[in-house]
Amino acid sequence: MAEASTHSVQPPPGSQTGHSASKAALAVGAIGIVFGDIGTSPLYAFRExxxxxxxxxxxTAHVLGVISLIFWSMTLVVAIQYVTILMRADNKGQGGSLALVALISSHISGKKYGWVAVLLGVFATSLFYGDSMIxxxxxxxxxxxxxxxxDEGLSDYVIPIALVLLIFLFVLQKRGTAKVGALFAPVMIVYFTVIASMGAWQIFQTPDILWALNPYYAVNFFILDGFTAFLALGSVVLAVTGSEALYSDMGHFGRGPMRLSWFGFVMPCLLxxxxxxxxxxxxxxNELAVEAIQSPFFFLASEEWRLPLVFLATFATFIASQAVISGAFSITHQAMQMGYIPRLSIRHTSETEGGQIYIPIVNWALMIAVIxxxxxxxxxxxxxxxxxxxxxxxxxxxxLLMAVLLVGVWKWKWWYAAPVVLLFLIVDGAYFAANLAKVPDGGWFPLLVGAVAFTLLTTWARGRKLMRERMSEVALPMEIFAKSAKNSATRVPGTAIFMASAKGGVPSALLHNIKHNKVLHERVVILTVEIAEIPYVDPEARCEYHDLGDGFFRAVLHYGFMEGTDVPEGLKKMDRCGGEFDMMQTSFFLSRQTLLPSDKPGMPIWREKIFAWMLRNSATAMEFFRLPTNRVVELGSQVRI
Structure with missing residues (x-):
């Protein structure tokens, strides 16, 4: 992980303090972007x-039991755990497992259990990739x-139509979602209003269903069926899928607007x-109920309105899928900035919204998995x-992370925190345990994806740490190098910027340049890009520099883990570093490491090979830092880890 840095923070786009739109306008926008996943769960949750x-x-007893479970699950897991409690745990406006880990790490760094919290957050992130495929x-x-x-005769066309829609969805990603996004909120508002109206009409006709508000019927469900009722939790929980996504998307709209849209509109419509x-x-x-239970969502509509409902539901699921894919891009970008994923090619699809990004390899991998x-x-x-x-x-x-948060960050007394954490552990643990029964029938897939992702993320973080340690062991102090090099090489006009991963020592590219070319530019800048454990760094704190004398400078550009790393743009504000940077008179020197087998490897050889493969296939620093292509020189070096 990049070294932590404490800077003042620029409010992210969409936060309550950093967005000019009203709370109501943001709440409407959240309905279109954030609630698609949980909003489309009525299509299959009750049926399953x-x-x-x-x-x-x-x-009647089983229907009341299931509806009661859905009501109390939505209340406890979504409304109380996520929307009420965890949304208070924002890392400078951002939510999600990685942001929560960064928040916790900044408060408990150095403590024995700190690494456990980090690993838990990384594993939660890994599981997200399996979810974003399904x-x-x-x-x-x-x-x-x-x-x-x-029409039952259309059954043969279901898979082809679904595949065409899904492929179109992934092809659409590279064009950005700004224009399509403008339609999201109106469509989802219509969708939620329609499904709420259909449900309200049925409740009016059969008001006995309101007895399900009483938790007795949920308890009675377990008394009636015992273990079968426990296994049914694996299907009931489908009603609250998307709850973690609500927390992850908090940074886009802010805590207040999301709570308003959830409690004021989305939750009532779903219920x-x-x-x-x-x-x-x-x-x-009974005979009609047996037929209707095969697709109760669509049977809520009269026959003449079922086809329009299919179109509306399809559009809503399209929007829900779009949000999940965008979430995969966002979480990948966060993990990349925090040092868990190698540099990947990122394209920004909006000139005004920095958060709208497109990562080709993630997009096509998701598409293949979905197909x-x-x-x-x-x-x-x-x-x-x-x-x-x-x-x-x-x-x-x-x-589990919430438990660390309550005690380690918010400083709750353990006798206050324990009952709260225990309640949610019992509820969430029961749902997870019930879902373990799905492993033989397909549940193995997201677990496999999660395990592979976890292995890749932790291998990259460990290998990157080892590589930096090996390089720092042999690094020559910059001050000594500057004094010895000023008279041993010819100085030539212009500026040379040597990118360095660490703030100490001489970059290998600079040593190789002296060795092979025997020249030094008039101005030599050792530049490190440092990612802080906060989402956004104040632009005033972006640049840090030190004048080493004789035309040598050491500079640092600070970015938050939600920000893009545009080095030329950052250099425009670093005029104190020996004057302004003219890109036509500036050359960027990059180091590319090649791993060699080590007599005493720092990690198992199979993980070392995975790390070497990831290193070879990562995007170049030129792409990642948006360096001008005609001003970059790359020099290789060899490292043993």
Missing amino acids: TFVGPHPLALD TPAISVLSAVEGLTVV LNYFGQGAMIIGLP VLVLTFQNSSNLASAYGIAVTGAVTIDT
Whole structure:
């Protein structure tokens, strides 16, 4: 991880203090961007509890039990744990597992259990990648499957249509989402209003479903079915998938607007729809209920409105999938800046919004995985068997991190923190344990993706640390080098900037330049880009420099982990470093390391080979730091780790 740095912070785009829009306007925007994932769960969550791998009897007691569980799960996990408690734990406006880890690390650095919190956050991030593959597949498939409710003869067209929509979604990413995003909020507001209206009509016809507000019916559900009811939790939890994403997206809109949109609009609409689905089932004769439970969401609409509902739901799932993909880009960028992922090629798709980015390798890897999932699992019910375990795993980890947060950061007394953490651990742990039963039926997929991602992330962080240590061991102090080199090489006009990963010692590129070219530029700048454990660094604190004398300077550019690293732009404000930088008179010298086998490797040889592969395939510093292509010289060096 990059060294921590304490700077004042520029409010991120969309934060309550850094955004000019009103709280109501931000709340409306959040409805379109943030709540798509959890908002489309009514398409399959209630259905799966009755027709999934552990089907339940279709009677009033079970329907009331399931609806009661959904209500209290949404209340405890989403409304209280995430929206009320964890949204208070923002790292300078940003949320999510990595931001939470950065916040915790800044307060407990040096303590024995600090590394455990970091590993938990990295694993939660790893699980997110499995979730981001399954979400587009199950969401779009479940919406397109609504066509079979309209006409059973259309069943053969479900997979081809879903694949075309999904491929189009991923192809669209490179163009950016600003224009499409303008449609998101109106469409999602219409969607939520429609599903709430359909549910309210059914509740009006069968008001007995409101008894499900009483937690007795959730408890009675377990009394009736015991272990089968416990396994049903694996399907009930689908109603709260997307809760971790709410926390991760907090930085885009701010805590207040997101709470307003959740409590004031989204949560009531979702609950009305779930209660409406339950009311419809207990209000129908048994033979019709058996048919309706196959797709209760679409059966809420009368026949003439089912096709328009399919189109609306498909558009909503398209938006939900878009948000998840954008989230994958964002979390990858955070992990990259914090030193867990090698440099990847990043394209900025907006000239005004720095957060709108496109990472080609992540986009195409997700697309291939989604296509494979659709072709392998064939329908949303099968995909539901793989869905949930990654989400519940991440939620459980967030609960453990919350325990560290309450005691280590907020300084709660343990007797206050223990009951709160224990309550959520019981709830989240039960959901995670129930989802473990899905492992043989597809739950292994997100766990496998998470394990692979965790291995890659930790291998890169460990290898990068070892490589820096080896390089610093043999590094010559810059002050000594500057004094000895000023008379031993010819000085030539212009500026040479040598990029260095560490703030101490002489970069290998500078040593190689002296050795082979035997010249030094009039101005030599050793430049380090340092990523702080805060999302945004105050522009006034961006630049740091030290004059070493004789035309040598050491400079540091500070960035937050949510910011792009545009070195030429940063240099424009570093005029104190021997004058302004003219890019046409400036050359950038980069070091590219080649790993050699070590007699005493710092990590297992298989991990060393993985690290070497990641190093070879990482984007060049020229791309990552946006250096002018015709002003870059790259010099190689060899390192043993």
